Amino acid sequence: MSTDIDCIVIGAGVVGLAIARALAAGGHEVLVAEAAEGIGTGTSSRNSEVIHAGIYYPADSLKARLCVRGKHLLYEYGAAARRLEPALHCTAALVSPSTGIVDSHALMLAYQGDAENDGAQLVFHTPLIAGRVRPEGGFELDFGGAEPMTLSCRVLINAAGLHAPGLARRIEGIPQDSIPPEYLCKGSYFTLAGRAPFSRLIYPVPQHAGLGVHLTLELGGQAKFGPDTEWIATEDYTLDPRRADVFYAAVRSYWPALPDGALAPGYTGIRPKISGPHEPAADFAIAGPASHGVAGLVNLYGIESPGLTASLAIAEETLARLAA
Template sequence: MSADTYDTDCLVIGAGAVGLACAAALARAGRDVLVVEATRGIGNGISSRNSEVIHAGIYYPTASLRRDVCVRGRRLLYAYLESRGVAHRKCGKLIVATSAAEEPQIEALYRRALENDVENMSLITGAQARALEPNLNAVSAAVSPETGIVDSHAYMLALQGEIEDAGGVLAFNAPVEGGYVSAAGYVIRIGGEAPLEIRCRVLVNAAGLDAIRIARAIEGIPAEHIPTLTLAKGSYFGCTGKPAFTRLIYPAPVEGGLGVHLTLDLGGRMRFGPDVEWLDHNDPARVDYSVDPKRAESFYAAIRRYWPALTDDALTPDYSGCRPKLSARGESAADFRIDGAEIHGIAGLVNLFGIESPGLTSSLAIAELVAKRV
């Protein structure tokens, strides 16, 4: 090794929940692991801009990768959080029909949940739903006791600790600028204040919003196996006053997302979102993460369908995130992609494309699959 090169067995690009889980799985297997992250710390991308919900696996097509890794990942995640003492709570959620017209959609979600092997699901009447949550307006609801919430940063810190305990290394402020497939593996160029080349035998591209850009910047990865990115922003609003619910409340889903739902943090604070704002570009560097206060108007209308008592001026702009979608507006939602050699024909390379929700929930199951592929 010289001052401007570094050799490692496994290089993981991206220190979000998925990248860290992949690195931990490889380190656990005795591999030499380096994680490079463009920002100054862990979890500063998609992983810092989600609702911190542990999803049960209800919404996704039964024969999809998304369903597989969500259900498996959720079970693994609860066990991991318990073993590591990471704060979380299995609070459950209600998916509500606020009119008779929505009931078939909720019933269909319930049936899909059963097909997806989601445990302990039930359908209840509006009266039963109000007995659980007195402030709720619903004509019926599906109950998901397996849904929960987690301190996502504490989870990622636990993964970081596991990587480092196993001898793995994390490098921050280390943006990937490009690279190429070599006879011995991969050579990846790192920019920033201390540019260098990293030579590795295994490359895991878990860069979230930047995964597609990075794949295109690595010579030797066939362009036909790199999808097109579509960006959809989602804004969240906080809510003043005491919490009105003890469970998460989800409406019937909408195109591109699960509707403006109510989530709770571990302190009980209510927040609402995300909505879906399809962006007119596909450049992650151009995403404006500020929350437009005017979007509250649509939030009030959506929330009052299931919480009519929401008062005027109760919502305050909170934060926003961005989804790395592989399907455009109006198209059927694309599945997750975990592209190994069986897709692109290059040994030792795994590209993770389109890992949006439920990526946090699925992270340990995704890591299992990545470790098997390499």
């Protein structure tokens, strides 16, 4: 089977970059195609940046297993970097060795650097328009952008985050009944003026669609609160400052002394859900050939929290499902 490129990864978020890194480290020729102008412009950079301990997820779920595995891999990744560059500060543990915070963009830059050092290439402004599963094996993919092109590959990784289900539907030959519906669950964040009287991350009792409006301390010490839960029909990152009323009420349930006027609008993110508002929360869906019957294809659906924590473990799992 002749192809232009061995492996194509769609999506340059934290999971796509982690997978590209693992494939390139294994000696594969890798191209990462990203529709946006740079790495991590979607869910990967619009989250709490917490390294989760893995205590919130069902014990037999992928979220639990890959969160715990990914947490250990992530701390070891940071420790290895510090051994090479002692002045480099990668992560900061706040509660225990199991929970901490991370600079998500710096992490993605590190993954990108690792992948490129092993020969991977990244292209931006390159959206996938359509594709086909080839009868002889592999894939033929049509890309748009300033320089439209068609490329063939042996392995295709769909790590397109929010857009993964829609992207899979544009590829002829993928069974449509193997593609889950997508739901968009928006979360807003507000920042605190001044310093918080806490030295630890504070989490309320988890809610159905998320972990509740929790307090996170950034690496620089700035406190932020979020995310809340807002189901939306289309991708929209606008932050409505009127949601502050909901935040004051939520935060004062565990910090009654929060002063009036202390919260300022921060940013929003969107969770890539594959279960709806009134359904049980879905697990990660890492759909390899065993689930859809297409050799060389892995679709990653519903990679919401703890996807950042689990990114290195998700990469391991993806390669294992390709090899199965």
